[in-house]
Amino acid sequence: MELVVQLERALPDGSRYQRLGPKELGGYALALARCWRLAGLERGDRVMIMDFGCSPLSYLASSMYCPFLRRGAAEMVGCIPVCNDGVGTVIPRAIRMIEVLQPRVVYLRGDLVPPLLQALQETRLCVRTWVVGAEEAVPSAADLDRLAQASGGEVLGLVRLDAALFMAQQCSRCRAFHVWTDIYRVWEDRGCLATAPRFSPDRSYVSSLPLRIVKGMCRQGPRHIRLALLP
Amino acid sequence: MAVAEPFDEKDLWPTERLWAMAWRRLKRVLGHAYQRLPFYRKRFEAADITPDDIRTPSDLARLPLLTKAEVLALQAQGEAPFFGMEWWARQEPSVFLLSSGTVGTALLWEPWSKMWRRSLACARAYWHMGLRPGMKALIVAPSWHLVSLLDRMVFELIIPCEAVIVPWGTHLPLYAGPLLDTILDQRPHFVNMFLPMLYALLAECRLRGVDPKEAFSSFRTLGVTGAGMTLKAWQELDKVVGEGKLLEGYGHAEAVVSNGCRERLGHHLMLESAYVEVVDPQSGTPLPPGKRGLIVSTVLIPQGSLYIRFAPGDIGELLPEPCPCGLPWPLIEVYGRIEDQVQVGHLTLLPYDVRTCLDEVQELVAVSGAVVRRRVPLPYLEVLMERPPGANVSALEQRIKEVIGRELGLEVKIYWAQALPARWKGTPVIEEEELRNV
Numbered sequence: 179m180e181l182v183v184q185l186e187r188a189l190p191d192g193s194r195y196q197r198l199g200p201k202e203l204g205g206y207a208l209a210l211a212r213c214w215r216l217a218g219l220e221r222g223d224r225v226m227i228m229d230f231g232c233s234p235l236s237y238l239a240s241s242m243y244c245p246f247l248r249r250g251a252a253e254m255v256g257c258i259p260v261c262n263d264g265v266g267t268v269i270p271r272a273i274r275m276i277e278v279l280q281p282r283v284v285y286l287r288g289d290l291v292p293p294l295l296q297a298l299q300e301t302r303l304c305v306r307t308w309v310v311g312a313e314e315a316v317p318s319a320a321d322l323d324r325l326a327q328a329s330g331g332e333v334l335g336l337v338r339l340d341a342a343l344f345m346a347q348q349c350s351r352c353r354a355f356h357v358w359t360d361i362y363r364v365w366e367d368r369g370c371l372a373t374a375p376r377f378s379p380d381r382s383y384v385s386s387l388p389l390r391i392v393k394g395m396c397r398q399g400p401r402h403i404r405l406a407l408l409p
Numbered sequence: 410m411a412v413a414e415p416f417d418e419k420d421l422w423p424t425e426r427l428w429a430m431a432w433r434r435l436k437r438v439l440g441h442a443y444q445r446l447p448f449y450r451k452r453f454e455a456a457d458i459t460p461d462d463i464r465t466p467s468d469l470a471r472l473p474l475l476t477k478a479e480v481l482a483l484q485a486q487g488e489a490p491f492f493g494m495e496w497w498a499r500q501e502p503s504v505f506l507l508s509s510g511t512v513g514t515a516l517l518w519e520p521w522s523k524m525w526r527r528s529l530a531c532a533r534a535y536w537h538m539g540l541r542p543g544m545k546a547l548i549v550a551p552s553w554h555l556v557s558l559l560d561r562m563v564f565e566l567i568i569p570c571e572a573v574i575v576p577w578g579t580h581l582p583l584y585a586g587p588l589l590d591t592i593l594d595q596r597p598h599f600v601n602m603f604l605p606m607l608y609a610l611l612a613e614c615r616l617r618g619v620d621p622k623e624a625f626s627s628f629r630t631l632g633v634t635g636a637g638m639t640l641k642a643w644q645e646l647d648k649v650v651g652e653g654k655l656l657e658g659y660g661h662a663e664a665v666v667s668n669g670c671r672e673r674l675g676h677h678l679m680l681e682s683a684y685v686e687v688v689d690p691q692s693g694t695p696l697p698p699g700k701r702g703l704i705v706s707t708v709l710i711p712q713g714s715l716y717i718r719f720a721p722g723d724i725g726e727l728l729p730e731p732c733p734c735g736l737p738w739p740l741i742e743v744y745g746r747i748e749d750q751v752q753v754g755h756l757t758l759l760p761y762d763v764r765t766c767l768d769e770v771q772e773l774v775a776v777s778g779a780v781v782r783r784r785v786p787l788p789y790l791e792v793l794m795e796r797p798p799g800a801n802v803s804a805l806e807q808r809i810k811e812v813i814g815r816e817l818g819l820e821v822k823i824y825w826a827q828a829l830p831a832r833w834k835g836t837p838v839i840e841e842e843e844l845r846n847v
Binding site for chain 1: 484485490502503504505506507509513514516518519521524548550551552553557558561564565569570571572573574575576577578579581583587590591594595
């Protein structure tokens with residue numbers, strides 16, 4: 179029994195489908211839970227996800243969303259999630275849901291930033307942290323800055339490499355992307371980020387994202403690997 | 410006729426026993442809401458009743474109907490995230506769902522144990538529709554929608570599927586391309602999707618030169634929900650996708666789960682999770698089977714967001730006759746939305762009534778049309794039709810007039826347009842101002 183997810187972009191072998199069992203889903207959800215904690219989420223918080231149901235940001239959020247997932251990020255962190263899809267046309271609905279639910283953190287697809295900025299011209303929302311996610315791309319610093327200015331909240335980036343079930347999230351303290359060494363192996367391949375999940379080692383992947391490993395440690399995660407990722 | 414493959418022993422109970430089970434559960438829910446939920450306590454007190462005053466179904470009329478507008482107002486003013494209509498028994502995973510609609514989007518807070526019990530009713534409906542262990546099932550509904558959560562539970566835990574497939578994108582017709590790719594690549598056996606997406610998939614098939622029968626050949630069941638279809642429309646669509654696999658369901662996030670069967674008389678109500686009434690829209694009094702009115706439902710699982718006597722605005726009727734398929738679960742047929750009602754002469758019509766007549770004219774079965782609503786009702790019906798290419802319009806008009814006269818006892822005026830706006834899905838009601846713009 180497995181979950182078959184159609185991907186946004188094809189895998190290196192040309193397939194657009196990823197097959198995931200309970201073990202892969204569990205390891206992947208742990209990475210999302212770590213991202214949530216890095217964004218400041220704590221037990222009892224509410225979190226909104228503005229992305230499609232096929233995005234790991236959505237389906238790993240709760241075991242109630244995903245077959246074969248024993249514990250989602252919400253169960254690990256103790257939050258209550260609400261999803262609101264990944265299309266720009268539902269931004270007005272998202273604004274209303276944010277006003278009613280007051281989530282502490284909102285995760286959203288990178289391509290929703292422009293319509294969200296448009297909507298924020300007329301509304302002020304009390305979201306403490308926005309996290310902008312992108313698949314094999316670093317969210318544009320200009321977009322993040324504009325969203326921070328328009329929303330008054332903190333804005334972080336999240337990078338996904340779906341082929342390797344990988345997630346790394348920017349830290350509000352050091353601004354580097356944190357990676358968890360107990361979940362992923364990370365190395366540099368011809369100047370680009372390469373990774374393999376420890377819970378599914380065969381899924382190694384060399385990305386097209388140039389990186390620099392940041393030296394020293396961050397108090398948000400002394401044992402995390404920290405990456406400077408370039409757009 | 411006995412059910413050949415019952416889901417469990419309840420599929421063999423007489424209908425009266427199922428209603429009695431739902432009534433017992435309803436009484437328990439009313440007592441629970443009165444004792445524990447401030448929102449409902451106030452409603453009982455405002456109506457000057459207690460749950461003990463509700464002894465028969467007709468007594469339910471004393472408890473006011475709950476509308477979406479009331480829920481939205483409550484949620485706009487309430488203390489997030491709970492608004493006095495939610496209950497939880499223990500710490501467990503939970504999520505917020507959205508219930509979208511023409512009036513607005515409401516939030517429902519749903520814990521795991523409630524979803525589990527609702528998914529048992531959904532699993533029964535899916536079993537009746539043909540889902541069996543070991544199949545490959547598609548989830549098309551988005552994560553914010555109840556159907557997605559029910560699918561997740563059913564496909565893994567109740568009727569275990571070999572694979573659960575999630576296409577890229579969302580349930581909107583714009584994403585028919587990736588969905589068709591997924592269907593062609595993964596060859597699923599079961600899906601429950603929204604009707605507009607099925608129409609979008611057919612358009613995508615036409616665009617790619619793919620025969621829909623071939624594209625959908627792996628499906629044993631193609632379930633659709635979210636819009637009413639006339640019998641003729643369903644028969645035509647069933648032929649297009651490959652006969653015998655199209656089934657239509659009805660439900661809403663707040664309470665109701667139902668399934669269509671191959672007899673296609675209506676939808677079998679799963680009374681284990683919702684008590685359903687059809688009431689007079691003015692008085693709120695329950696109507697007997699065979700009478701058309703407002704559909705009202707109460708969720709029978711006293712956890713999470715509790716909707717009691719909730720009227721989402723759908724018009725329908727409980728059907729008086731048992732279904733020839735043998736399932737004892739009572740049948741409901743849904744005709745449309747209360748805001749789509751049109752007054753013509755002494756009749757209150759829904760687009761469904763007009764469409765049923767138009768479908769009698771074979772050349773018009775797949776042709777778009779709209780019903781015109783006047784601020785001051787006229788004694789005759791007005792219909793705007795898309796002109797079928799090469800059609801003899803005067804002959805068509807004559808046949809439309811005959812069938813409307815025979816079935817509805819009305820005269821009809823027909824307007825023809827080269828094309829109707831794509832945003833008019835199905836057979837909409839348009840206001841008189843819009844008629845001038847076509």
